[in-house]
Amino acid sequence: MSELRELYQNTILDHNKQPRNFRVPAGTTCHxxxxxxxxxxxxxxxxxxxxxxxxDIGFQGSGCAISTASASLMTEAVKGKSIEDALRLFxxxxxxxxxxxxxxxxxxxxAVFGGVREFPMRVKCATLAWHTLRTALGGKHExxxxx
Amino acid sequence: MSAxxxxxxxxxxxxxxxxxxxVFDRLxxxxxxxxxxxxASAQKPRAVIxxxxxxxxxxxxxxxxxxxxxxxxxxxxxxxxxxxxRRFLGAAEARxxxxxxxxxxxxxxxAASWGRANVGAGDExxxxxxxxxxxxxxxxxxxEERGAELRVAPITDAGELDLSAFGRALSExxxxxxxxxxxxxxxxxxxxxxxxxxxxxxxxxxxxxGAQAAPRMPVDVRELGCDFYAFSGHxxxxxxxxxxxxxxxxxxxxxxxxxxxxxxxxxxxFEKTSFxxxxxxxxxxxxxxxxxxxxGAALDYLDTVGLAAIxxxxxxxxxxxTELLRAIPEVRLIGAARDKIGVLSFVVKGVHAHDLGTIxxxxxxxxxxxxxxAQPLHARFGVVASARASLGLYNDREDLDRLAAxxxxxxAMFA
Numbered sequence: 001m002s003e004l005r006e007l008y009q010n011t012i013l014d015h016n017k018q019p020r021n022f023r024v025p026a027g028t029t030c031h032x033x034x035x036x037x038x039x040x041x042x043x044x045x046x047x048x049x050x051x052x053x054x055x056d057i058g059f060q061g062s063g064c065a066i067s068t069a070s071a072s073l074m075t076e077a078v079k080g081k082s083i084e085d086a087l088r089l090f091x092x093x094x095x096x097x098x099x100x101x102x103x104x105x106x107x108x109x110x111a112v113f114g115g116v117r118e119f120p121m122r123v124k125c126a127t128l129a130w131h132t133l134r135t136a137l138g139g140k141h142e143x144x145x146x147x
Numbered sequence: 148m149s150a151x152x153x154x155x156x157x158x159x160x161x162x163x164x165x166x167x168x169x170v171f172d173r174l175x176x177x178x179x180x181x182x183x184x185x186x187a188s189a190q191k192p193r194a195v196i197x198x199x200x201x202x203x204x205x206x207x208x209x210x211x212x213x214x215x216x217x218x219x220x221x222x223x224x225x226x227x228x229x230x231x232x233r234r235f236l237g238a239a240e241a242r243x244x245x246x247x248x249x250x251x252x253x254x255x256x257x258a259a260s261w262g263r264a265n266v267g268a269g270d271e272x273x274x275x276x277x278x279x280x281x282x283x284x285x286x287x288x289x290x291e292e293r294g295a296e297l298r299v300a301p302i303t304d305a306g307e308l309d310l311s312a313f314g315r316a317l318s319e320x321x322x323x324x325x326x327x328x329x330x331x332x333x334x335x336x337x338x339x340x341x342x343x344x345x346x347x348x349x350x351x352x353x354x355x356x357g358a359q360a361a362p363r364m365p366v367d368v369r370e371l372g373c374d375f376y377a378f379s380g381h382x383x384x385x386x387x388x389x390x391x392x393x394x395x396x397x398x399x400x401x402x403x404x405x406x407x408x409x410x411x412x413x414x415x416x417f418e419k420t421s422f423x424x425x426x427x428x429x430x431x432x433x434x435x436x437x438x439x440x441x442x443g444a445a446l447d448y449l450d451t452v453g454l455a456a457i458x459x460x461x462x463x464x465x466x467x468x469t470e471l472l473r474a475i476p477e478v479r480l481i482g483a484a485r486d487k488i489g490v491l492s493f494v495v496k497g498v499h500a501h502d503l504g505t506i507x508x509x510x511x512x513x514x515x516x517x518x519x520x521a522q523p524l525h526a527r528f529g530v531v532a533s534a535r536a537s538l539g540l541y542n543d544r545e546d547l548d549r550l551a552a553x554x555x556x557x558x559a560m561f562a
Contacts, residue, residue, distance in 0.1 A: 004509045008502075013561065039501045039517050040531035062531060064499035065561070119505060 006115035007122070008065065011073070016065035021075035025056035034061075034132030036124060041067045045132045053082045059129060066122055070113065071129035077110055083137055090130045097123050156455035161543045164452065167192045168541055178511030181546040186331055186359060186490055186537025187515050189384045191445075198444035199386060203437045210436055211410060211427070225436055228443035229426070232391045235446045236376060237367035243399065245392045245426040246434050250358040251281040253377030253392035254325070256405045256429060257354055258285035261375075262323070264403060265352075268294035271320045273351070275300045275308055275337075276527055277330040280520040282356045286325055295322070302527065306333035306482035314345055321351040328360035328376075332521045332535065333482030334465070334490035336360070343372040352398065358382055362449075362539070363489045364458040368393050380438065384540075385445030389438035392429075399425040406431040452540060461489050461538045464547060468536065471551040477558050481528050492519070492535045495554060498561045500532040506557040507534075512550055 024046045031046040041063030048056040057079050059071045078086040092107050097116050116126045165171045170190045171180060182190055202224060208217035210225045226241070233241045247253045262285075266272065272286045276299055290297040298321075300313040308326075317324075324346040329336050343353045354375040360366060361378035368376045374395045381387040394402075404411055404422055408431040413421040422428045449457070468491050472478045477496040495503055504516030515535040518525045525531060536550055 004506060007505070008560065016561070040522075040525075041501075042531075064501035066502070122501075122505060125501065 003115070003118050007119055009112045009115065011109065011112045012065060012069040015069035015072040019059075019068055019072040021058045021072065021079070022060065023058040024060065025058045027056070028058075030136045032132045032136035034128045034135075036063070036067070036128055039064060039125070041125065041128055043067065043071050043129050043132055045071070045129060045136050047133070047136050049083065049137070052084075053080065054078050054086055055080070057133075063128070064125055066113075066116065066125040067128050070126045073110060073112070074129050074133065077108065078133070087134060087137070090134060093130060094127060097126055156453060156459045159452065159456055159460040159540060161460075161541065165541050167194070169193055169196065171541065175511040175513065176509055179545075181510075181512040181542075181549050182539065183536040183542065183546060183550060184513045184515050185362070185382070185539030185542075186519075186535065188381045188387065189362060189539055190541065191386065192384060192448050194448045195385055195441050195444045199437050199441040202440045207437065209433055221436060224440050224443075225434075228389075228439040231443040231446050235361075235366070235449075236378075236391075236393050237369050238393050239369065240396055242425050243393055243396050245394065245399070245429045246439050247377075247390050247392050247429075248388055248435065249381070249390045250356060250377045250379045253375075253390060254281055254354065254356065255285045256392060257375050257377075257394070258289045260402045260405045260429070261352070261398065262286075262289040263293070264401075266290070266293045266295050266322045269320065270295040270322045271298050271318070272296075273298045273300060273313075273316050273321050273324045273346075275313070275326050276302045277306065277308070277333055277335060277524050278325070278327055278521070279331050279356065279358070280522070281358075282325050282327060282354075283523065286323075296320075299523075302333075302335075305484055306330070306335050306487075307484045308335070308337055308342075310338075310341075313342065317345060317349045317351065319349060321346065321349050323352045323354065325354045325356070327356040327358075328366075329357075329363065329488055329490075330482070330521075330524075331359050331490065331537075332492050332519050332524050332533070333484060334359075334487040334492070335482060335484035336364075336486040336488050338486075339371050339373060347372070359489060359537075362457075363454075363461055365454045374398055380442040380445065383442070383445055384448060385442035386435075386438040388435040389442040391442075394425075396425065399429070402429075404431070405429050408432050410434075457540045458488070460540060461542075464538050464542055464544070465489065465491065467544055468538075468547040468550070471547055472554070475551065475554060475558070478554065481530070481533055490535060490537045492533045494530050494533050495558060498557050500534040502561070503534050503554070503557050506560070507550070507553050510549065510553045512546075512553055514550070 025048050027048040028046045029049045034043045043061035045059045057075045168190050206220045208221045210222040229244050230241045232244045301309045346353045353373045355373045357378040362383040376393040380390040411431040481492040500516040
């Protein structure tokens with residue numbers, strides 16, 4: 001059960017039950033849809049970019065606890081950051097989930113996803129919103145698929 | 148099978164059966180494995196594993212090609228497996244059995260070969276709302292290509308086929324009816340014999356997807372009256388890679404090849420090729436020889452256990468599991484057909500199926516989570532994903548007790 005508690009930490013359970021920024025922000029400049037065909041998770045990420053920074057961000061959709069909490073925590077983590085910093089954070093987050101690198105300080109609260117590493121089948125759940133964000137920022141209005 | 152015949156079948160000795168499956172020698176996440184995903188693929192008994200090893204080690208060569216002893220022996224074993232499948236399905240002749248990789252390939256074969264030759268503009272193909280993607284997409288592609296129409300017979304809220312709507316959907320335009328014998332999500336057992344009679348009354352050909360039915364109950368294609376019947380060897384306790392399509396000889400005989408190349412020809416010149424007789428015509432290239440032999444061993448194994456006994460065993464477990472899950476207020480079962488077999492799909496309020504799958508896995512319980520290759524069916528019930536526990540002959544009440552207990556723990560965790 002300990003690995004399971006490590007995966008479903010209280011922060012994740014909390015953000016699953018009460019997702020933050022679950023909305024379409026005013027002045028949205030770009031958005032993208034993400035889809036995980038394997039489990040049916042769907043997420044749409046909306047961003048209001050202003051002067052090269054993510055002035056506001058929100059998401060909508062439905063999915064498992066890992067994907068919902070990840071989207072919620074992502075919006076908190078990247079809000080106000082420059083596009084460059086947001087994408088750099090994705091790289092650090094991805095490394096945390098896959099290569100097992102120590103959580104850098106920059107990653108902050110996102111460190112709660114460190115437990116996902118022990119569940120390779122769930123990595124795609126945790127990264128769906130991030131892949132979708134990257135697509136939105138790239139200006140391509142296509143559906144991202146993780147499988 | 149009648150209720151009387153079912154109740155006459157002996158009870159299964161599950162402890163002995165589990166001892167015949169090496170997978171149960173290992174623990175899963177440190178616990179006794181509760182394998183509740185036989186609907187996706189079945190575990191293999193030692194008899195099957197040994198048969199493949201013995202054949203591969205002592206009797207293997209390519210078939211229908213060599214003039215030497217080993218090739219003759221391998222050919223004989225391969226053809227004996229075909230005869231074994233014939234007997235399993237109650238077909239009239241072994242040449243009515245075509246070896247394929249899986250049920251998906253069997254359906255694609257019929258769609259590509261029979262379909263292209265017989266379905267044209269303005270014709271219709273009738274399927275049902277409860278089909279697996281494998282019994283939807285090949286027909287969709289065929290209809291698109293031929294300018295035909297794909298029609299879908301609806302199901303009721305209980306997950307039963309709406310028989311009157313099915314009847315109304317049939318017409319002289321219906322060229323083919325493709326229907327599942329047992330739904331892989333709802334567990335609904337369709338009245339295939341009746342559906343076949345209705346379809347034949349309009350001159351339509353009937354294909355039955357038997358992937359979920361074949362491992363769970365006795366099947367007799369002549370009693371059902373259908374024209375094609377497909378099942379998966381790997382769901383029937385055999386290896387992956389060898390499955391079978393039954394086709395009425397008269398239909399197969401008139402069908403053009405599916406794939407072309409070696410093994411399926413009568414003669415080849417650069418100007419013209421004539422094709423082999425059935426079933427070789429549909430088995431281009433070297434087939435899964437050892438796997439076909441393994442499938443034969445699996446069917447022998449099922450014979451020794453007895454399909455009627457398996458059917459009764461799974462029916463009892465289904466009732467038991469249904470009661471356990473119904474007692475949990477957050478659980479909504481999907482599929483409440485009066486004739487239901489082998490499969491328990493459900494959603495849990497507040498717990499996504501994928502999270503549930505991970506939590507159950509930590510307790511050594513293997514279930515399927517997702518849309519189970521039946522997205523239109525899930526849409527029909529207003530859910531994106533569900534959890535599915537599917538039964539096999541090695542399951543017992545303990546597996547279901549642990550399932551229900553773990554579901555309760557997951558609910559508490561996400562509360």
